[in-house]
Every structure is written in structure tokens, then in C-alpha cells.
Amino acid sequence: MKWVKNLMKSRKESLPAGYREYTQRKVAVIILLVVLSCFLAVYAINAGSAGLSSREVLLTLLGKGEERWRMIVWNIRLPRVLAALVAGMALSLAGCVMQNILRNPLASSFTLGISQGAAFGAALAILLLGAGSTGSTAADAVIINSPYLVSFSAFLGAMASMTVVLALAARRDVSPEAMVLGGVALGSLFSAATVILQYFAQDVQVAAMVFWTFGDVGRASWRELTLMAVTTGVAFLYFFFNRWNYNALDGGEETARGLGVEVEKVRLFGMLLASFISAVVVSFLGIIGFIGLVGPHISRRLIGSDHRFLLPSAAVMGGFLLLAADTFGRTVMAPVVLPVGAVTSFMGAPLFLYLLLRGYRR
Amino acid sequence: MILKVNGIEFSYPSRPVLQGVRFQVNRGEFFAILGNNGAGKSTLLKCLNRILKPTSGAVYIGERDIFSLRQREVARQVGYVAQRQERPRMTVFDAVLLGRRPHMKWSLTSADTRAARQALQLLELEDYAMRFLDELSGGELQKVVLARAIAQEPEVLLLDEPTSNLDLKNQVEVLQLVRRIAREKNIAVIVVIHDLNLALRYADRFLLLKDGTVFALGGREIMTPANISAVYGLPVEVVWLGKQPVVVPVEEGEKSAPVAAGR
Numbered sequence: 330m331k332w333v334k335n336l337m338k339s340r341k342e343s344l345p346a347g348y349r350e351y352t353q354r355k356v357a358v359i360i361l362l363v364v365l366s367c368f369l370a371v372y373a374i375n376a377g378s379a380g381l382s383s384r385e386v387l388l389t390l391l392g393k394g395e396e397r398w399r400m401i402v403w404n405i406r407l408p409r410v411l412a413a414l415v416a417g418m419a420l421s422l423a424g425c426v427m428q429n430i431l432r433n434p435l436a437s438s439f440t441l442g443i444s445q446g447a448a449f450g451a452a453l454a455i456l457l458l459g460a461g462s463t464g465s466t467a468a469d470a471v472i473i474n475s476p477y478l479v480s481f482s483a484f485l486g487a488m489a490s491m492t493v494v495l496a497l498a499a500r501r502d503v504s505p506e507a508m509v510l511g512g513v514a515l516g517s518l519f520s521a522a523t524v525i526l527q528y529f530a531q532d533v534q535v536a537a538m539v540f541w542t543f544g545d546v547g548r549a550s551w552r553e554l555t556l557m558a559v560t561t562g563v564a565f566l567y568f569f570f571n572r573w574n575y576n577a578l579d580g581g582e583e584t585a586r587g588l589g590v591e592v593e594k595v596r597l598f599g600m601l602l603a604s605f606i607s608a609v610v611v612s613f614l615g616i617i618g619f620i621g622l623v624g625p626h627i628s629r630r631l632i633g634s635d636h637r638f639l640l641p642s643a644a645v646m647g648g649f650l651l652l653a654a655d656t657f658g659r660t661v662m663a664p665v666v667l668p669v670g671a672v673t674s675f676m677g678a679p680l681f682l683y684l685l686l687r688g689y690r691r
Numbered sequence: 692m693i694l695k696v697n698g699i700e701f702s703y704p705s706r707p708v709l710q711g712v713r714f715q716v717n718r719g720e721f722f723a724i725l726g727n728n729g730a731g732k733s734t735l736l737k738c739l740n741r742i743l744k745p746t747s748g749a750v751y752i753g754e755r756d757i758f759s760l761r762q763r764e765v766a767r768q769v770g771y772v773a774q775r776q777e778r779p780r781m782t783v784f785d786a787v788l789l790g791r792r793p794h795m796k797w798s799l800t801s802a803d804t805r806a807a808r809q810a811l812q813l814l815e816l817e818d819y820a821m822r823f824l825d826e827l828s829g830g831e832l833q834k835v836v837l838a839r840a841i842a843q844e845p846e847v848l849l850l851d852e853p854t855s856n857l858d859l860k861n862q863v864e865v866l867q868l869v870r871r872i873a874r875e876k877n878i879a880v881i882v883v884i885h886d887l888n889l890a891l892r893y894a895d896r897f898l899l900l901k902d903g904t905v906f907a908l909g910g911r912e913i914m915t916p917a918n919i920s921a922v923y924g925l926p927v928e929v930v931w932l933g934k935q936p937v938v939v940p941v942e943e944g945e946k947s948a949p950v951a952a953g954r
Contacts, residue, residue, distance in 0.1 A: 347820075348784055351782065587769075587840075588790065635781060635785055
């Protein structure tokens with residue numbers, strides 16, 4: 330263990346005064362966010378009509394609770410809370426990386442048309458493949474018959490959108506501004522196509538299509554949750570491995586090349602993975618806007634634009650925000666549950682305006 | 692000889708830029724690339740560390756053709772300072788640490804932080820380590836990006852217009868530093884520069900580029916009024932202020948009056 334000490338010592342000596350404190354502050358912010366998210370998660374599991382106390386929730390999570398608590402916590406509340414955390418992380422991470430790669434603070438899966446592509450795919454499955462119909466349960470007025478078919482079709486829609494965005498990204502002469510404008514155009518194209526599908530659909534199908542687009546973290550079962558968590562985890566590792574490349578890109582494209590960054594490759598794979606994890610989340614949960622903008626932006630404010638710290642912080646921030654939005658949506662008008670997609674847009678839109686007013690800089 | 696450029700050609704889709712450019716640069720040498728706007732100077736510089744890929748020809752660092760290497764391997768040997776600098780919200784120390792990126796594997800080592808600190812020391816920027824890039828003056832920023840390129844521990848340093856945004860004092864300071872670095876670290880420094888007088892003062896050898904071809908190549912002896920006039924397309928005189936040659940443009944109709952300046 331002596332060599333570890335020596336290593337730490339030599340590392341410390343080679344750092345300028347104040348640098349350790351500076352980085353430790355950033356780490357502290359991230360840890361604080363994690364702790365806050367944990368508290369919020371317990372509160373969120375707790376919140377609801379079943380009347381569990383925090384203590385009972387904790388006991389149940391540790392496997393010591395009563396059977397009926399176990400049912401509620403493990404089958405309903407916990408998957409929902411974890412889905413909110415994981416989806417928030419994925420969307421925020423994707424936004425963070427897209428904003429860096431496209432050098433534009435307004436880039437996200439929502440503004441680049443990927444979410445709208447998914448909605449179109451879902452609508453298509455509901456209309457043509459009969460994947461949706463109404464039914465009546467105590468929980469929801471609308472049931473989607475084969476959720477996997479809808480999710481798969483939504484995923485294909487998102488991929489179609491993503492391919493166009495990637496094709497634009499691969500061209501050198503397309504500026505970042507043009508890319509975001511292209512994404513907006515793509516988004517409205519898919520929205521229009523969805524409207525046309527709705528026009529020809531029966532009312533029950535329209536209900537299912539509209540219902541699908543309300544992003545809802547309560548849709549995830551353990552299996553979907555696992556899939557989202559694995560893809561997000563892998564993407565995070567890849568992004569984190571590239572953290573210095575993203576920092577170099579912040580210094581300008583030529584500077585990055587001069588520092589040995591293979592710019593095209595970093596861009597293409599970054600966009601690919603960021604779009605992919607957004608597509609996975611959106612196709613399981615529906616459209617959840619603005620987390621990809623708000624999460625990274627608040628993190629930049631708190632932590633700065635160093636991706637060593639920004640990536641983890643944006644991820645945790647996204648999870649925290651989406652969970653907070655969902656918990657808010659569940660409790661504010663209880664027992665009515667507001668779709669989380671509406672809540673996030675509600676809090677995201679003012680921030681979007683604020684960004685524009687501030688004369689944005691990343 | 693550390694850098695050898697072997698007849699490179701480069702064209703943009705619309706027009707050819709470089710044709711048959713060849714030259715060599717030695718270790719410890721301050722080498723200036725001169726020419727009028729649009730002559731292809733910056734393009735040439737970017738071909739030397741494969742930011743751009745020439746259509747034909749080769750560039751050797753030591754014995755190896757850079758186009759057989761990966762971008763990262765090139766960056767371990769060639770440092771580059773772009774003409775324009777972005778100012779992300781980042782500390783000076785982090786910006787300089789970024790120079791270690793070509794040498795890094797998964798994370799920083801103490802060798803990386805040490806190299807960054809030494810680069811800061813060399814440029815007398817230690818007190819700036821915790822300042823943010825967006826709070827620096829143009830001269831300070833220029834020194835920081837120079838420090839980053841030095842932390843890269845290159846054998847060849849490419850600078851694109853390092854003095855274009857600087858005031859007189861900073862111009863002199865930066866170029867003095869660059870020359871010192873070339874000598875002390877025994878690395879080749881290749882500078883694209885507009886200011887002929889600064890070039891004459893600090894560079895050891897010169898390359899005059901005209902319409903994408905090498906017009907003249909050599910030491911001070913090639914910096915004649917005839918050559919400079921031909922390259923820049925206007926009559927000039929070279930007068931001597933003490934030991935320092937100075938290029939003075941002559942307007943048409945103006946009677947040439949060589950000033951015998953000096954003491």
C-alpha cells in the first residue's frame with residue numbers, strides 16, 4: 330500500500346494550489362445529487378394512496394416488510410421510480426453528448442426529431458398492425474394490446490429519424506445550426522405524418538395513439554427496465570471513456586484534431602449511441618421532452634463544462650429531474666396521475682425560453 | 692532533419708491549393724511560412740499533422756509517414772495551435788492538461804499533471820492555473836494554448852498566426868518564447884505568420900509560398916525585395932535598422948529613399 334501513498338503524494342505535488350479543492354467541490358456536488366435522488370426515490374415510493382410510511386418502505390426494500398407492502402413496492406412503485414431515474418439519465422446523457430458534438434445548446438433527442446419519429450412508428454403499429462385497442466381497467470382507459478410490437482415499431486421510427494440526423498452529421502458542410510433546423514423539420518414531418526395516420530384511424534385507435542405519446546414512466550416492467558438500464562450503462566461507459574475527446578471538441582474542431590481526436594469517429598459514434606439510448610427510452614415510455622435540455626444545462630451551470638464531471642452530473646441530474654417530475658405529476662392532483670411528459674415540457678419550455686433570452690453559450 | 696515534406700498537393704473541390712510543396716525542417720529550428728492571403732499557408736500547416744489529407748505527396752516525422760499513423764500517434768509528435776481559439780468555461784490548468792490527451796490511456800497520471808505544470812512554468816503562467824479561459828486576455832489565452840501544445844511534448848510544433856490577435860508587447864513575448872522553446876527543447880517550430888518583420892526577426896529559415904507553390908526557400912538571403920515584391924504583389928524595400936532588416940512597402944510614385952537607419 331506504500332506505493333499508493335507515494336503515488337497520491339506525487340500526484341498531489343504536481344497539482345497547482347487549489348486544484349484539488351476545485352475538483353473535490355465538483356465531486357461533492359455529484360455526491361449530493363446522488364444522495365438527494367435516493368431520498369427522493371424513497372419519498373416517491375412512499376407517495377401514493379396506499380399509505381405506506383418511509384420506514385415501511387425501507388423495511389420492504391430490505392426484504393422485511395409485510396406481503397401486501399411487498400406487492401406494492403416491488404411490483405408497482407419501485408419499477409416506476411427506477412424507470413424514471415434510468416430514463417432521465419439516458420435522456421440527459423444523450424442531450425449532453427449531442428450538445429457537445431453538434432456544438433449547439435439546443436440539441437436533444439426531442440429537438441432533433443427522434444421522439445417524433447418514435448411517435449410516428451407507434452402510431453403506424455397501432456393503425457396498421459392492430460396493436461392497440463381500447464379496453465377498460467381500473468387504472469387506464471386505454472390499453473395497448475401488444476406493447477412490444479408498438480415499442481418495436483416506435484424504435485424503428487426513431488431509428489429512421491436518427492439515420493437522417495446521422496447522415497447530416499456525417500457531412501462536413503452542414504453547420505450545427507442547420508442540423509438543429511434539420512431536426513426541427515424532421516420532427517414536424519413525422520408529426521404531420523402521425524396526424525395523417527390519426528385522420529384515417531378509428532377513434533379507439535386515435536385514443537391509443539394519443540395515449541402512447543404521453544410519456545409515462547409507469548409503463549416499464551422489470552424486463553424493460555433491465556434493457557434500458559443496460560443500454561444506458563454501456564452508453565455511459567463509452568461516453569465517459571471519451572470525456573477528454575469531448576473536452577477537446579469544446580476547444581474547436583481543429584484543436585481537437587491537433588490533440589489526436591478522430592473527430593468524425595467520435596462524432597458519429599457519439600451521435601449513434603446518444604440517439605440509440607433515447608430511442609430505447611422513448612419507444613418504451615413514450616415522449617418525454619426537455620429532460621435532455623434541462624438536465625445538461627443545469628449541470629453545466631453547477632459544475633462547468635469539463636466532461637469528466639459533467640457527464641456523471643448530467644446523468645444524475647436527469648434522473649433526479651424526471652423522478653421529481655413524475656412524483657409531482659402523481660401527487661399534485663392525486664388520485665389523478667398527470668403524464669410525466671406533460672410535466673417535463675411544462676418545466677422545460679420556460680427554461681428553453683430563458684436560454685434563448687440569455688443569448689445562449691454553452 | 693525531423694520533418695520532411697515530400698511534394699504534397701492539396702485541392703479543394705473547386706480549386707487546387709498546394710502544388711508540389713517540398714521542404715525540410717531541422718530540430719531546434721524556427722521555420723516561417725510566408726505568403727499572401729490565400730496562398731495556402733494555413734492549408735499547408737494543416738497537412739503537416741493530418742488535419743487535412745493531401746491528395747498526393749508525403750509528410751515524414753523522423754522516419755515515419757504521418758499518413759500511416761493514427762491521429763493520436765501523430766499528436767504525440769506534432770503539436771498544433773489553431774488560428775482561432777474557443778473559450779470554453781474551463782480552468783487554465785485543465786486546458787493545458789488537455790495537451791496530455793494523446794498520451795493518456797484511461798485516466799491522468801502524475802506524469803501528465805507534472806508535464807502540464809512544467810508547461811505552465813515555462814510560460815510563466817503558474818499564477819493563472821486556476822483562472823478560467825473566458826476570463827483571459829487575448830495574449831494570455833495565446834500563451835495558454837501554447838502551453839497546452841508544449842504539454843503535448845511534441846517534436847514538431849505548428850503555429851498558425853500565433854501573433855495575429857496580440858499587441859506589440861505580446862507579439863514579441865510570444866515569439867521570443869517560441870524561439871526559446873525551439874532551442875531549449877530542441878524541437879522544430881513551424882509558424883505561419885503575416886508580419887514579415889516579426890518573421891525576419893525571429894525565424895531561422897523562411898518559405899515563401901506563392902499560389903500554392905514554393906517560390907523561395909532558405910535563410911535571410913532569400914528575403915530580398917525582389918522575392919517579397921513578387922510574392923505579395925507590391926513593391927517593397929528592405930532597410931536595415933541596426934542589425935534588424937525591416938520590410939517597407941513602397942507606394943507607387945513614391946521615390947524610394949533608403950533610410951540608412953541605425954546608429
